[in-house]
Amino acid sequence: xxxxxxxxxxxxxxxxxxxxxxxxxxxxxxxxxxxxxxxxxxxxxxxxxxxxxxxxxxxxxxxxxxxxxxxxxxxxxxxxxxxxxxxxxxxxxxxxxxxxxxxxxxxxxxxxxxxxxxxxxxxxxxxxxxxxxxxxxxxxxxxxxxxxxxxxxxxxxxxxxxxxxxxxxxxxxxxxxxxxxxxxxxxxxxxxxxxxxxxxxxxxxxxxxxxxxxxxxxxxxxxxxxxxxxxxxxxxxxxxxxxxxxxxxxxxxxxxxxxxxxxxxxxxxxxxxxxxxxxxxxxxxxxxxxxxxxxxxxxxxxxxxxxxxxxxxxxxxxxxxxxxxxxxxxxxxxxxxxxxxxxxxxxxx
Amino acid sequence: xxxxxxxxxxxxxxxxxxxxxxxxxxxxxxxxxxxxxxxxxxxxxxxxxxxxxxxxxxxxxxxxxxxxxxxxxxxxxxxxxxxxxxxxxxxxxxxxxxxxxxxxxxxxxxxxxxxxxxxxxxxxxxxxxxxxxxxxxxxxxxxxxxxxxxxxxxxxxxxxxxxxxxxxxxxxxxxxxxxxxxxxxxxxxxxxxxxxxxxxxxxxxxxxxxxxxxxxxxxxxxxxxxxxxxxxxxxxxxxxxxxxxxxxxxxxxxxxxxxxxxxxxxxxxxxxxxxxxxxxxxxxxxxxxxxxxxxxxxxxxxxxxxxxxxxxxxxxxxxxxxxxxxxxxxxxxxxxxxxxxxxxxxxxx
Numbered sequence: 087x088x089x090x091x092x093x094x095x096x097x098x099x100x101x102x103x104x105x106x107x108x109x110x111x112x113x114x115x116x117x118x119x120x121x122x123x124x125x126x127x128x129x130x131x132x133x134x135x136x137x138x139x140x141x142x143x144x145x146x147x148x149x150x151x152x153x154x155x156x157x158x159x160x161x162x163x164x165x166x167x168x169x170x171x172x173x174x175x176x177x178x179x180x181x182x183x184x185x186x187x188x189x190x191x192x193x194x195x196x197x198x199x200x201x202x203x204x205x206x207x208x209x210x211x212x213x214x215x216x217x218x219x220x221x222x223x224x225x226x227x228x229x230x231x232x233x234x235x236x237x238x239x240x241x242x243x244x245x246x247x248x249x250x251x252x253x254x255x256x257x258x259x260x261x262x263x264x265x266x267x268x269x270x271x272x273x274x275x276x277x278x279x280x281x282x283x284x285x286x287x288x289x290x291x292x293x294x295x296x297x298x299x300x301x302x303x304x305x306x307x308x309x310x311x312x313x314x315x316x317x318x319x320x321x322x323x324x325x326x327x328x329x330x331x332x333x334x335x336x337x338x339x340x341x342x343x344x345x346x347x348x349x350x351x352x353x354x355x356x357x358x359x360x361x362x363x364x365x366x367x368x369x370x371x372x373x374x375x376x377x378x379x380x381x382x383x384x385x386x387x388x389x390x391x392x393x394x395x396x397x398x399x400x401x402x403x404x405x406x407x408x409x410x411x412x413x414x415x416x417x418x419x420x421x422x423x424x425x426x427x428x429x430x431x432x433x434x435x
Numbered sequence: 436x437x438x439x440x441x442x443x444x445x446x447x448x449x450x451x452x453x454x455x456x457x458x459x460x461x462x463x464x465x466x467x468x469x470x471x472x473x474x475x476x477x478x479x480x481x482x483x484x485x486x487x488x489x490x491x492x493x494x495x496x497x498x499x500x501x502x503x504x505x506x507x508x509x510x511x512x513x514x515x516x517x518x519x520x521x522x523x524x525x526x527x528x529x530x531x532x533x534x535x536x537x538x539x540x541x542x543x544x545x546x547x548x549x550x551x552x553x554x555x556x557x558x559x560x561x562x563x564x565x566x567x568x569x570x571x572x573x574x575x576x577x578x579x580x581x582x583x584x585x586x587x588x589x590x591x592x593x594x595x596x597x598x599x600x601x602x603x604x605x606x607x608x609x610x611x612x613x614x615x616x617x618x619x620x621x622x623x624x625x626x627x628x629x630x631x632x633x634x635x636x637x638x639x640x641x642x643x644x645x646x647x648x649x650x651x652x653x654x655x656x657x658x659x660x661x662x663x664x665x666x667x668x669x670x671x672x673x674x675x676x677x678x679x680x681x682x683x684x685x686x687x688x689x690x691x692x693x694x695x696x697x698x699x700x701x702x703x704x705x706x707x708x709x710x711x712x713x714x715x716x717x718x719x720x721x722x723x724x725x726x727x728x729x730x731x732x733x734x735x736x737x738x739x740x741x742x743x744x745x746x747x748x749x750x751x752x753x754x755x756x757x758x759x760x761x762x763x764x765x766x767x768x769x770x771x772x773x774x775x776x777x778x779x780x781x782x783x784x
Contacts, residue, residue, distance in 0.1 A: 109748075384774055398764045399458075399778045402771030406752065410764055415747045415757070417766055422751030425733055429748045 093143055094218045094285070096136035097185040097195045100129065100149035100157055101175055104201070106360045106423070108432035109414035110392065118200040119156040122358060123367055129200045130160050135207050136198060136214075138164070146188065147200075148172060148181045154319075165318070173309075173324035179338035180330045182286070183295055183306035184322055191289040194218045197335070199282050203367050205354025213351035216252035217285035225249065225347040226294060226340060227285040228256065230278030232352035236268035239359060241280040241336065243348050256346040259336060278348065281355055284335065291339070298342040305329045360423040361407045361416075365390040379410070388420070442492060443567045443634070445485035446534040446544045449478065449498035449506055450524055453550070455709045455772070457781035458763035459741065467549040468505040471707060472716055478549045479509050484556050485547060485563075487513070495537065496549075497521060497530040503668075514667070522658075522673035528687035529679045531635070532644055532655035533671055540638040543567045546684070548631050552716050554703025562700035565601035566634035574598065574696040575643060575689060576634040577605065579627030581701035585617035588708060590629040590685065592697050605695040608685060627697065630704055633684065640688070647691040654678045709772040710756045710765075714739040728759070737769070 104117050111117040118129040126134070136142045144166035149157050154171055161167055170184050182197055189195065196214055204210045217227040230243045239262060246257030259280070263271065271277035296303040305326050312323035340346050356367040368376040368390070375386055379393030384401045391398050393410040400408060407423065409416040414431055426432060453466050460466040467478040475483070485491045493515035498506050503520055510516055519533050531546055538544065545563055553559050566576040579592045588611060595606030608629070612620065620626035645652040654675050661672035689695050705716040717725040717739070724735055728742030733750045740747050742759040749757060756772065758765040763780055775781060 382779055384778065385771065393764070396759075396762045396764050397780055398766065399780055400766045401774050401778070402768035403755065403766065406755075406766070408764070408766055410745075413745045415742070415745050415759055415764055417747065417749045417752065417755070417757050419751035422734065425750050429733065429750070430731055431746060431748055 094136075094141075094194050094196045094214060095143040095189055096133075096145040097182060097197045098129075098132055098136070098145050098147045098200050099178060099181055099197065100147055100153050100200045101172070101178075101181060102201075103152070105427035105432040105435075107358070107364065108426055108429065108435075109411040109416055110394075110409055112411075113435040116153060116156070116201075117358070119153070119160060122364055123203050127160060128203060128358065129157070131203070132198055132200045133160075133162065135204060135210055136196065140207070140211060142196070142214075143193075144168070146170060146185045146195075148185055150175055168318050168320060170320045170322065173322060173327045175332070176327065176330045177332040178282070178335040179295065179299060179302055179333045180306055180327070182284075182291065182335055183302060184310060184327075186286070186288045186291050186295075187307055187310040188320060189288050191287075191292075193288045194221045195284075195286050195288060195291070197282075197284040197286065199357075201358065202281065203354075203356045203358050205356075205367070206352075209351060209353035213349050213353065214285070216250070216349045220250050220253045220347050220349065221285040221287045221290070223250065224287065224290050225253070225345050226290060226343050227253065228340060228346070228348045229281050229283035229351045230254075230348040231281040231355045232350060233272055233277060233279050236265055236272045237279065238262055238265055238268050240357075242268075242271050242277045243280050245276045245278065245348065245350075249347050253347045253349045256340070256348050259341045259346075278350060279355075280336065281351070281357065283351075284340075285349075290345070294339050294343045294345070299333065299338045302330050302333065302338060361390065361409065361418065361426065362420045362423045365407060365420075443485075443490075443543050443545045443563060444492040444538055445482075445494040446531060446546045447478075447481055447485070447494050447496045447549050448527060448530055448546065449496060449502050449549045450521070450527075450530060451550075452501070454776035454781040454784075456707070456713065457775055457778065457784075458760040458765055459743075459758055461760075462784040465502060465505070465550075466707070468502070468509060471713055472552050476509060477552060477707065478506070480552070481547055481549045482509075482511065484553060484559055485545065489556070489560060491545070491563075492542075493517070495519060495534045495544075497534055499524055517667050517669060519669045519671065522671060522676045524681070525676065525679045526681040527631070527684040528644065528648060528651055528682045529655055529676070531633075531640065531684055532651060533659060533676075535635070535637045535640050535644075536656060536659040537669060538637050540636075540641075542637045543570045544633075544635050544637060544640070546631075546633040546635065548706075550707065551630065551632075552703075552705045552707050554705075554716070555701075558700060558702035562698050562702065563634070565599070565698045569599050569602045569696050569698065570634040570636045570639070572599065573636065573639050574602070574694050575639060575692050576602065577689060577695070577697045578630050578632035578700045579603075579697035580630040580704045581699065582621055582626060582628050585614055585621045586628065587611055587614055587617050589706075591617075591620050591626045592629050594625045594627065594697065594699075598696050602696045602698045605689070605697050608690045608695075627699060628704075629685065630700070630706065632700075633689075634698075639694070643688050643692045643694070648682065648687045651679050651682065651687060710739065710758065710767065710775065711769045711772045714756060714769075
């Protein structure tokens with residue numbers, strides 16, 4: 087039985103509280119809800135990629151209390167869009183379980199993080215269709231993001247034998263590798279980044295969750311059974327949900343199921359995981375510079391400047407990032423971006 | 436006849452409008468009047484070096500309308516201090532002429548810029564005494580600042596035969612050299628920087644000015660004769676003063692007189708001519724960093740951060756300067772400081 091790919095339900099995950107894009111991203115103004123690339127926010131862009139115009143069903147957004155005002159402000163007018171308000175943060179296995187338990191058994195979910203950038207929306211749509219077709223045949227499908235560099239911050243998917251007309255079995259899930267292994271993966275060509283985008287048919291996902299993590303499945307089911315709706319919001323029961331162990335869908339399900347597949351996706355993807363990643367994802371001039379706000383650059387190359395107001399003048403620098411936000415100024419080397427989250431300003435928000 | 440060195444009259448020049456310390460220095464808040472090093476301003480430090488406590492007469496300050504409010508706010512209570520208000524800017528030959536024409540013929544003037552830093556005040560006092568003794572014997576005396584590096588931004592004095600017990604004839608005035616020549620001067624050891632500090636007996640200075648620049652001397656004399664006092668201010672006649680050609684005292688007098696002398700001065704001097712010079716003059720920690728304001732540095736070396744309010748966080752950088760002032764943020768390499776004055780923010784004040 088092959089599901090109609092136009093009947094894919096986006097399940098959009100709005101959790102977490104990153105500090106790696108501080109000071110632009112703040113506790114009260116998290117990354118998905120900022121216009122980091124282009125005019126819209128990353129959350130809005132995620133919605134647009136998965137909209138009715140793009141051929142998708144109305145989305146289910148899974149988020150927490152802290153993000154709820156942002157979600158509702160940016161969710162738009164779709165009356166069939168729903169929001170599941172997690173009583174506490176329990177990672178992606180539980181979040182996806184909540185959505186699955188609110189959907190029909192035969193629905194195909196497309197699980198999407200809300201804080202990534204995808205430059206090529208046509209490639210995304212094609213991969214989503216391919217993944218949904220496999221999901222409708224019972225596969226649990228991960229997007230395998232075309233690896234462009236030996237990143238050590240991502241998990242990798244090792245490609246196995248072909249399944250369907252555009253997918254492959256996952257031969258192995260590989261944890262974040264060191265640089266040497268990542269370089270081997272890149273040279274090998276048979277490895278993709280695991281970008282956290284998945285297609286699951288509801289009944290298959292729940293069956294595998296019940297098989298491998300019965301406690302999570304059972305508590306999620308109680309949380310939904312004892313939950314209540316309020317307009318388009320749904321509130322799972324807090325006590326039941328609190329019992330759940332935090333675990334990613336990768337660990338809980340994907341690494342255990344015998345039906346793990348992947349579809350390759352070369353779609354100009356970035357997790358915008360730090361300021362340097364944002365620099366790479368933004369439009370740059372011939373010198374590699376990218377500016378937002380009132381900026382004057384003299385003798386600069388590969389410089390990112392992002393100011394919310396003050397004029398920023400930069401002379402004679404390469405590979406640096408300058409961010410002005412409110413009462414904070416961040417100046418970092420491209421290599422230093424990994425330490426942004428540890429700055430006292432980022433830690434003590 | 437040897438004048439009493441304790442009867443030296445400081446002539447403090449407060450002219451010019453630099454842009455090289457923008458954005459801290461601004462059109463309405465010029466460099467001499469900023470607390471760039473330590474608690475006081477450069478002007479206040481100049482006054483303190485030349486105070487009654489330090490054995491000097493009350494000063495004559497030569498300045499323009501624009502700087503007058505700053506001068507009077509920082510001049511202190513000395514009732515015998517006077518301020519000559521230049522009707523227009525005509526460079527140092529004219530400014531010194533105005534002061535000379537308001538002083539007794541036998542007075543010894545110590546001409547001091549008001550925007551330099553001198554770390555060793557005892558060495559300054561000793562050099563001032565030595566210079567005044569030579570001036571009282573009819574020499575026109577420049578301070579020869581001990582050259583510490585092959586600077587291309589200064590004029591140099593070539594040391595000639597000894598005069599008196601601590602001075603030398605000036606064998607040559609050398610315009611700003613290129614780096615190769617400056618390096619030769621430094622290796623030679625017989626060259627000093629011309630720091631723009633001079634000791635002149637009034638009658639000798641005026642005689643030489645009349646001999647070599649009679650038009651300047653004559654117009655300055657008319658400007659003073661037709662000027663008027665107002666409390667401790669003196670206003671030279673604007674029309675007469677406007678006739679004067681702008682010329683430095685170096686060109687107009689020092690390079691022409693046969694009585695040019697110099698006294699060596701090793702006194703931790705800096706003209707604070709740009710942000711890098713200020714960095715060098717400020718106290719630095721073991722990593723060469725110097726900060727003012729709310730600053731967090733991670734993995735930084737030889738970084739200067741100066742913020743008037745916002746918190747500045749810097750990661751993984753060397754040899755850079757970050758200045759936050761009002762609605763401006765400047766980030767420059769150490770080499771880039773020469774271009775600060777050409778930034779649109781500095782030019783269009």
